[in-house]
Amino acid sequence: MGRFKIAIWFLNAAFLLIMSGLFNLEIIQGRNLRGLGDKNCIRLISQRGSRGRILDRNGLVIAGNKISYDLMLTPQDYRQQDELAFKISRILNKDPKGLDSVIRRSYSLSSMPVVIASNLKLREAVALGQLRIDYPCITVQANPIRDYPNIKLACHLLGYLGEIDRWRLTKLEDYGYKTKDLVGFGGLEEKYDYYLRDEEGGISFQVDHRGRLVRTLGFKPPVNGKDIEVTIDIRVQKIAEDALGGRRGAVVIMNPYSGEIIALASSPGFNPEVFLGKESSSVLRLFKDPAAPLINRAISGLYPAGSVFKLVVASAALESKKINQHSSFFCQGSLRVGRQEFKCWGTHGEQDIIAAIAHSCNVFFYKSGLLAGPLAIHDYALRLGFSHPTGFDIPYEKQGFIPSPLLRKISAFRNWFDGDTANLSIGQGEVLVTPLQVARMMAAFANNGYMVTPYITKSIDGKNLSRYHKKPERLNLKPKTLSLIREGLRSAVSEPSGTASILSSTGVSVAGKTGTAQAPPKQSHAWFSGFFPYKEPKFVMVVFLENGGPGYYSCLIAKQIIEGMKAQGLI
């Protein structure tokens, strides 16, 4: 009976199909579906650990944690107790009717506590905690939140905390980040978020299809984030920020030998605590502020270098043997290059290299720049760390720009003229640098020709990171070049006619270079870059004021900082 056999075949095939379907569901998709099943019935009342602290070089807290009290209410046991609503609202000074709507808004499961008030005052928390004796459905939970004991201090280094955005979430999902997680934005908080962040713990429990509690499964203790120690000295940082006094600008103070950042201030600052609050208006105000307080000007601000760049020209000309210690040029107050008249800011007469640095004579550097040529200047600028990021361990560092004839030919199809070289020689034109790059260049003159990589992280979770920092690299500058430039820098301060002579009265032997970078139509940028003490430099310092006028104003701030540091015995 042929039809009978066909029927049997059908039956066997159907059974095989069902079995393979079962295999597919339970073995191939099993793990996946089991996860979904667990998600159905396992819930977590989360408890956050505290985020890792950020400490300064002496172990003082820059960003720590404080306890915030939240009032939570389990809807399962609540059921419209007017009396309780009344008592809670009396303690919190709120309308009792609002309570119900808050519960309804954030309700997810009957057994899942709802936060009805956060950031309670200690007095309120204690009063509400006593209510728990009569009404077991309320809980006052203590949550650690970020605390900034010095308010605005070092805010750009820290960055701020905020709810994770979609872009970061898609990138970081695999590392266990979830929606509504607090993550760092900018600064150390962003860079080391993975170490700083705490591991969420809590009570996990099983619920049924209606969300009612079936049983608790266990408690997973939260794990605190790891502390990070930085090389900043908050005393110096505070002196620097006070000296800037809210004017737009930046200060960098660095150890010239290792590249540790002692202080890195950018002004104006912001209060990172604003981002923890729920008030979006004050956050919005920060974003809209024309003074751009969220920008870290020391690393992300790009400015023309001005006369500070003359040190690059000096080293290029000395190294390429176009000038030596005996070369001198005569300054009449201006120099004609091609058809254009290039001005000096004074009439200096006969100038050698040391005097030219001390007086910041433009004519001398026009001439030596033209002798050395734009390619050599570009080359030395790159060797001294310009036009590429310094490798600093805080995100959003800008790389800057140094023009060169080749680059201009290739990218802009324009020619390079001698006038451009003259402009480049005094750090004007297209030159763009960050204050940190200038500090790094100055460190090379302070430490006898080594290029350092600035860093801020000293240790993470007690583990010293010095092994991981890049070692200083030798620049192979001739000792003569270095000593000439150093002498020039010193005499800019020590000579009464030097541009930074105001710093001679600080009681510390400072060497440095001022800069006044033209930024038409606005006021010029004021630079000061130097190191001290002269013989055995311990600090490299850059002071920058955005549209702050002539370099003299930066010297004033530098003086204030040095005096402040000396007064506290920090030098």
Next chain:
Amino acid sequence: MRNSSLTILLLALLICILSVISIFSSTYQRESQSWQNIYQRQILWIILGVALFFTVSRINYRRFWDWNYFFYISSLFFLLLVLILGSVRLGAQRWLRLGWFNFQPSELVKIVMVIFLARYYSLKNADNVSLLSEKFGFFRALALPLFFVIIPMGLIIEQPDLGTGLIILFLFISMIYLSNVKLRHILILLGSILSFMPFAWYFLRDYQKDRLMVFLNPNIDPLGAGYTVIQSKIAIGSGGFWGKGWLSGTQSQLRFLPEAHTDFIFATFSEEWGFLGGIVLLLLYYLLIRQGFLIAQRTRDHFGKLMAFGISLLLSLQVMINIAMNMGFAPIVGIPLPLMSYGGSSMFVTFVALGILANIDKRRSVF
């Protein structure tokens, strides 16, 4: 000879044990006592079912030949009664309240149709040698029996119980195939069913349309019509190879899976016993159905042969459709898993069918 009836009973009882275990597990966390004791009722159905099995297996199946029309008429009567008096549960009017027992006549109709069709297609010529069905013309091969099938089928679909109605249609098609009706006629029938399909959409109820749409893509309505399929797939899948263990299936225990003790008992079972348990259960069904086919093969009497076929087909169709629907391979229709799902009607009818099967094997040497 007695061996086959013993094998059938043994296999059926093994499946019943798994059924009681699963029903106990799916309900023991319920609050009310009546829910928690539901497994005891299932044990009672099983005992009564086994009693029915012994009774029926002692009745000569040839008597059904004579009782056929009585059965047919009374099942129509029951179906009409359901339409008039039936109690509405889960949105469908399928049950008749007989004292403390809720009887589902559509279960009974399945076995009655098997008997009816087996009798019809084993009519013989006056010389009592050759089968008539091979020589039937179009009218006697298709139209007339189709008329008799469509009346109960229509009544069942009207309840509404699309699943059982379709099972009867499947049964009809397979029985005419196996009774050597001309292939041409079968193709005509299939062709006309297919051409009717697009119009059938308009006769479906809204929830049936939803279920069909959800079958094609469960994610269009994950909290509504698609919920059951998704939860059932999760339940089966989360069993893995070894299963979560008895009384530890979260999907059924915490009631994420609806109907965990009736239509979706396979999901409940698979969650707790895993792939291993699922394969064992499938194997038990396979052996049981194979017994039926072997008996059909052994039997010389055409009436008995066709009836044995019909019963095995009925069992396999229900098993296949139910498990396929548990795994999301078939749209959700209210078809219980024979011997596993909770419910008296299905249990009794299945045991009666198995009893007939046992009897056919006992008597086959007589002819």
